[in-house]
Amino acid sequence: MPRNWGNILVVTKDELIPRYYNSLSALKVEIHRYKNLPYGIKKVQKGGNGRQMYIDFDSLSKGVQDSMGDPRKMKHPLLSFFEFDAAAVRYYTDFRFDDGTPLKESFKEEYITNASVLIAAEKLRQARLTEWKKLNKTSGRGLMPSIVTDITTFNEFLPKVHNATHTLPSSQRGFDRVWKPFFQSFDIGLNFESLISGKLKNQNRKLMTDEMMDLLNDMFAGQDYKPSRTEVADQYQAFLNGQLDIINKDTAEEYDRTNPNFREMSDNSIIAWLGKWENKIGTFAKRSGDRQKLMQEFTPSHKLTKIKEAGTLISIDDRQPPFIYNENRKRAWFYMGIDLGSEAWTCWVWGKDKKGIIIDFYRQMVRNYSEWGFNLPLGLECESSLNSGFKDTFLRNGAMFDRVNIYKNRARSKAVERKFEELRYRHEKSRLGWMARPHALKEENQKSGEKEVIIPFDTIVDQSLSDIETWNNMPHSVHTDKTRWEVFCEMQNKNTQPTNWAAILPHLGKIETSSCNAGIIKFRNTTFLLGLDGEIALDDNLIRLLKYVNGKEFTIYWLDGNDGNVLKAMIYYDDIMLCDLIPQPEYSKSIHERDEQGEINRRLMNAYENTVNKFMAQRKREIDQVLIIDHRKKTLNNKFQIAGRNKYTPANNTPEEVFTDADENIYNHNTNKSTGRSWASNF
Template sequence: MPKQEEKKLPLTRSFWVYFLKSDTNPDNYPTPNNKIAKKIMPFQWGNILTVTKDELVPMYFNTLDSLQKKIQRYRDLPFGIKQVRKGGNGRQMLIDFDSLPKEIQDSIGDPRKMQHPMIPFFQFDPSAVRYFTDFRFEDGSPLKENFKQEYITNASVLLAAERLKTARLEEWKKLKKNSGRGLLPSLCTDLITFNEYLPKLFGVQHTIPSSYRAFDRIWKPFFNTFEEGYHYGSLISGKLKNQNRKLMTDEMIALLNDMFAGQEYKPSRTQVANQYKAFLSGDLEIISNETGEVYDHSNNAKFKEISDSSIIAWLGKWEFKIGTFAKRSGDRQKLMQSFIPWHKLTKIKEAGTLISIDDRQPPFMYDKNRNRVWFYMGIDLGSETWTCWVHGKTKEGIIIEFYRQMIRNYIEWGFNLPLGLECESSLNSSFKDTFLRNGAMFDNVNIYANRARSKAIERKFEELRYRHEKSRLGWMARPHARKEENQKSGDEEVFIPYEDIIDHSLHDIEIWNNAPHSVHTEKTRWEVFCEMQNKNTQPTNWRALLPYLGKETISSCNAGIINFRNTTYVLGMDGEITLGEDLIRLMKYVEGKEFSIFWLDGNDGSTLKAMIYYDDMMLCEVVPHPEYSKSKHERTEQGDLNRKLMSAYENTVNSFMAQQKREIEQITIIDHRSKTLNNKFQIPGRKKYTQTESIPQELLLEENTGYHYEKTEGTARSWKSNFR
């Protein structure tokens, strides 16, 4: 077998589909762009031998246009290339084969002049194609395309020779030549000469050896190895099999990966190779921390000798690097850039659909300790508008204030909070079960764990840094910037006052929001934010937010009035004063009791929302106590409305009080319970009364003496009169 890697056979369209379909209709011939294309050979169209344009373009004419110009030039002349049928509407253009230049005819091959005993028997074998297409070496790698073509062609030629052998034996029997002697040498000769016709007929060549002895070493294994079928694998070079054999055992691969990524320090691949060599010689002992197992270096079946270069190459393969680098890497961002595929996402179309938030430090220092300002910012991805920002000298408490500020801004501007949020996990993960739960503050929340490229805001920060801030005095370059213009210069460090850094950053936000939108270039980003809000946004879910984002104040309710923030409030629901049964129900909970009020102030210091939290329940709101002028002449229209509201509030309580009073009945209680256990303790000198002498005799009336009302002038009311 010749050296396989040196054989370079052209992959032609004629190779792939000849064996799949035998169709002589030229209209069904595939185009050259189709990978599955069969051999386009000259064929009879009526009495004319023709070829299609695909046989000529681009092999002999660069483009179809150049072929058509050539045909047009010789259309009315008795010589030159001639078209016998126009193409179009699913039909192939047909060219008269005999009108082609002789060199093209010889290159294509004239089937009328081609005579070889193997031509009638040759066709590409479908089983060979399936076998070599699906073939895998020991290490799982497939055959390269040029080897696939070579082995499919060789197998098909051998099968054609087998069919020729059968036909030739039948012919010899007719000639009463019973001996098959000399049959295989004749087939070997036919195979050698068949290479003169294969390129013209099918665009390929076989690589079966020309010597009979080498031919015999291929013929016998191919046909005689299996009782049924053919041994296609015998055609594959042993050298290829050796190159793709499994050089390393699974135990070796696992051990080398453990040595590379499982040690307390990070060795190089060369160091691992040296350690493995020492392990095989017994100079180095390896123990599994998990199981306590001591690896047996004398087990040659598991741990083979291998060169240092092979170990270095194996450890450098992607399938091993992706695990070992993940174990060794301390920079998750670089790890993800090297190994993790990224998603291609379409641009958000409407404002209020998704907001992306993260922290950043503007590249300026405000003191000699190289301290920098902390910002936490949010950008609406649909409008590209910065909608929220807070700042401070540290990150402590900045995240809670950021969400409070977001609520303030959106309410002040008259918009609902965005539908979705994307954020990093370091500051936000602790809120995932409270106000960052889906449906609380946002309908959908994506919290990314150390995945900078997943957040769109990172690209916006980069634009802020290099397009807005870079031109200012004191700008700091990144330590390892790729571009030279973004690297640190030789100038001395400049410190900018803290207040100036804040003011410049806010100025950049103003410039940014008033700049043209990337898609709607005729509008600013702020205009897009105001005019293209998503219609599915929801009102603020205060009940879910205030227990976590609100400020807390302890207060109480007395006669339906609540003292809060140096003024008075009343009970309310949905921003309005509560009346009727709802008011009575709420007062049953809070009247005369202490409770917590969770509230949030606006940018102007006023109360945006305040709600009563009592007995583990968010009960209701507190709304400002309606007020109006005592003088009717100074009372405004709003004052009249406030007077009616407060009167209704008062009348609700009065009505409930009257109802409760009407339901009360008068009763008399006679108490027979003794106030003492016994009379053992007595004070000397006091007149004692027995049970029968409990009333002095002089106060008792005689038994027969009747009571005469007319003779008695008492002023005290009798207890009996209470029952009349």
């Protein structure tokens, strides 16, 4: 529908395509043809970058204008009230008949339009009734006939404004049969179903009622034991014959066998209905105790192409190497991550409790990738149990990783699970003390008759690390002439981003408090400078940072590297992750011992110092000398006086004293005669 844009009336390209122009290119050709002519179609705003292309409505041909309708000329009482109702769109889009069949598209559009027109008519009725009351027209007689007339004439405008027509009756009697059921419970909701034709409902009636199917499913999956489908069919026949009662445990209500929805049906039919996929998927989910097997049977699996580049996606999870380290059958916990493009293990931590190693795992990942000189992976897939608590902090999309997928109890969704299986059966199985799975399918993977062997914890860890080394040095599955580690180093994804330290340090970093004095920060028994983006801040950036923190106390979030030194440190002040901390450059005081790096460090420190000195000089130059004359009175009055004091008067700014002749001789000394000692007499 045309709308106002400033002082002109405009339409979008979507309102012209494909009704009036076959394609966008055809529209652009037409616009270009009349671009420099005083007539023809004119574009008033270019589209792209989130903006709509706007076309001047008055530049369109008269036929198009008449077809679309000019809102400046169209006058109808329903125009200001009509809009497609969101609830109606959702209802008719999601509607299903008893047999599960949805509405055809033509019926959807008809019912959505009819419902929206009725809602607009009710708003018009309320507004008109209010106006009548203002005019002291107490009787509402004639109100509904006027609404029916408005609805009937609205079909002259509806196609032009919204490209739709309604099918509501034009007679008063026929309209009442639609109006009253639709608004029968207007206070609690609209009866959208009343507009659906009864013929359509009869065409889609189910032989098996919903109540009957719900009861059979409850009997099959809601009992304390697992009955067979044959048993359920037999129980249902006994229920109908009055030989068996069924009570709902949640509501304590007894099912009524006289309910007409509980129909007679043969045992074979009941067994067949219970065996249908749409029923099994619910009942088996209720009865099954093995979620993984349930997913294998009912949840569709995805066919995914192999990740081509390293750094694209890392898959992580916890595992326990199949060895015990004490008499209580305790096993070590590892948390590991594998780069799916290179198939190389890139992060691993271990401990005796898996909950205590998850934060260490992410810290170690940052350390490893930083030490190797690579950006963190673009994507992460992980399990929910240990990672869900971080989904709103550093595991939010765009923080540590560009995209994070957290799977809840879906082992087959994580590629790392299949890599763990390969570790277990191809690397660890041959070792002393290897434990078989309790219910392994293959005989060679089942438990043997040998007694369990206890392996020292440190030995288990060392063997696992050895397996990681062996794994990473093995040939890649696609690039067989390279090892997995070589593929990781040589085939990094070009779209990886530098580590977003500001987003992850508040959650993964360690915390200390320090302060800044003259641009120097003492931290971890050494000194640091203010920096931005990993470089020492200079010029305006340094002055801006010093205004924040110099002479003040602040929080430092930092992370250590594999060597124990500071890997990254940032200042957090006034609810802002403000800047980086850069180790202060060092150089030899002696020019003879100063190497090339020392000379670079000297220049950096000179630039850092000069930035502060220049700002100091600038601020000094901006200060002017001033003379302050204070006219403020310190006293309320002069009632208290001390006798004998010479008084200050405005007529004589200096106090006057009267001298005697003797006094005058004392003060009138000979100015040519020096009373001071010479410099030579001081020696």
